[in-house]
Amino acid sequence: MSRAGSLRVGVLASGVGGNLQAILDTVHAEGEATVVAVGTDNPGAIAIGRAQAAGVPVGVFPMDDYPDRLRRDEALAAWLASHRVELVVLAGYMKLLAPAFLARFPRRVINVHPALLPAFPGIGAVEQGLAYGVKVFGVTVHFVDEGVDTGPVILQRAVELPHAETVEDVYEVLRPLEHELLPEAIRLIAAGAVTFDPESPRRVRVGGSRPVSSK
Amino acid sequence: MSRAGSLRVGVLASGVGGNLQAILDTVHAEGEATVVAVGTDNPGAIAIGRAQAAGVPVGVFPMDDYPDRLRRDEALAAWLASHRVELVVLAGYMKLLAPAFLARFPRRVINVHPALLPAFPGIGAVEQGLAYGVKVFGVTVHFVDEGVDTGPVILQRAVELPHAETVEDVYEVLRPLEHELLPEAIRLIAAGAVTFDPESPRRVRVGGSRPVSSK
Numbered sequence: 001m002s003r004a005g006s007l008r009v010g011v012l013a014s015g016v017g018g019n020l021q022a023i024l025d026t027v028h029a030e031g032e033a034t035v036v037a038v039g040t041d042n043p044g045a046i047a048i049g050r051a052q053a054a055g056v057p058v059g060v061f062p063m064d065d066y067p068d069r070l071r072r073d074e075a076l077a078a079w080l081a082s083h084r085v086e087l088v089v090l091a092g093y094m095k096l097l098a099p100a101f102l103a104r105f106p107r108r109v110i111n112v113h114p115a116l117l118p119a120f121p122g123i124g125a126v127e128q129g130l131a132y133g134v135k136v137f138g139v140t141v142h143f144v145d146e147g148v149d150t151g152p153v154i155l156q157r158a159v160e161l162p163h164a165e166t167v168e169d170v171y172e173v174l175r176p177l178e179h180e181l182l183p184e185a186i187r188l189i190a191a192g193a194v195t196f197d198p199e200s201p202r203r204v205r206v207g208g209s210r211p212v213s214s215k
Numbered sequence: 216m217s218r219a220g221s222l223r224v225g226v227l228a229s230g231v232g233g234n235l236q237a238i239l240d241t242v243h244a245e246g247e248a249t250v251v252a253v254g255t256d257n258p259g260a261i262a263i264g265r266a267q268a269a270g271v272p273v274g275v276f277p278m279d280d281y282p283d284r285l286r287r288d289e290a291l292a293a294w295l296a297s298h299r300v301e302l303v304v305l306a307g308y309m310k311l312l313a314p315a316f317l318a319r320f321p322r323r324v325i326n327v328h329p330a331l332l333p334a335f336p337g338i339g340a341v342e343q344g345l346a347y348g349v350k351v352f353g354v355t356v357h358f359v360d361e362g363v364d365t366g367p368v369i370l371q372r373a374v375e376l377p378h379a380e381t382v383e384d385v386y387e388v389l390r391p392l393e394h395e396l397l398p399e400a401i402r403l404i405a406a407g408a409v410t411f412d413p414e415s416p417r418r419v420r421v422g423g424s425r426p427v428s429s430k
Contacts, residue, residue: 116331
């Protein structure tokens with residue numbers, strides 16, 4: 001499946017797999033990166049069917065099959081490594097990854113989060129934002145570290161929704177932003193356009209031949 | 216100076232007074248609100264000259280003239296009340312206000328802050344954002360409560376600056392946003408278009424005849 005020289009991507013998803021589909025339909029279809037493995041913790045994830053339809057190998061790693069999270073994450077990491085995954089993409093993956101997993105893919109795990117981090121990390125980001133009463137919502141793609149949504153930011157996009165009342169009002173707008181931003185981050189990483197500021201490693205420089213527009 | 220029926224605004228400023236000037240040039244000049252008093256803690260504030268040039272009474276309340284912050288804020292509140300101020304606007308006012316001051320103007324004190332709250336409250340908001348490595352910056356106008364930049368949000372505006380390197384890079388963009396957003400909030404309050412959600416008092420409803428655009 002993988003094209004020579006194309007970045008080998010492993011995607012982890014727990015649910016519907018909308019972000020997985022966005023990746024398959026864009027960077028994967030266009031050959032800028034290749035999804036070589038899709039892992040999940042949920043045997044009922046709709047994402048599984050999407051991966052199979054695209055001919056991508058699926059690994060199912062339910063918690064119940066392992067004595068603890070560490071063993072499960074070790075098995076998952078080993079499976080991804082066996083597919084020679086170079087970048088791990090959390091696309092609606094709802095579990096925290098063990099430090100040993102992250103150590104195996106240093107600065108090579110990214111996540112998409114439905115808020116402008118550092119505001120509203122963790123579960124229920126949009127609910128948190130509505131409860132606070134913010135007027136601007138947004139999406140962040142970031143490197144995953146050992147904290148909850150605390151890793152260095154790669155891309156962010158904001159949207160003003162001053163009259164949003166419900167979670168669905170907001171998600172309706174954020175979902176397409178996620179589907180745009182996550183493939184864009186993969187494209188930039190594949191192109192070697194994402195680097196760390198040596199003087200300030202929290203600051204990610206994004207540039208190169210396809211810079212992100214500053215609209 | 217005040218037009219009959221126009222909202223009577225007291226502005227507090229500590230420095231250059233750019234936001235004060237923006238208020239004088241817009242809602243004040245257009246008669247939607249009337250700046251009836253400008254207070255400052257800094258006898259050297261450039262804002263003083265701007266107020267005088269507009270014919271607005273100035274009160275200077277330096278800390279050194281009072282035994283403590285509480286007494287100073289009491290004097291400031293009494294002076295604003297003597298000018299029958301209905302809305303207090305913090306426009307680059309760098310001091311925290313005593314609870315007794317806020318109690319005198321309940322839900323009638325607003326502030327402008329150069330970040331998308333609740334991210335990066337307090338001093339050095341832009342510096343904090345750059346150090347975190349955010350790609351989106353912004354401005355918040357909010358009601359002031361007893362915390363540091365924790366009150367209910369009235370307006371927010373975001374701007375994507377993925378390549379910003381310095382505080383000045385960011386402020387160059389945020390300054391005009393502040394000058395737009397703070398007068399807009401005063402205009403909306405003067406028009407009675409800013410109300411609290413009775414079920415969730417942190418959520419401010421902004422509407423009426425001049426709704427804020429959701430671009």
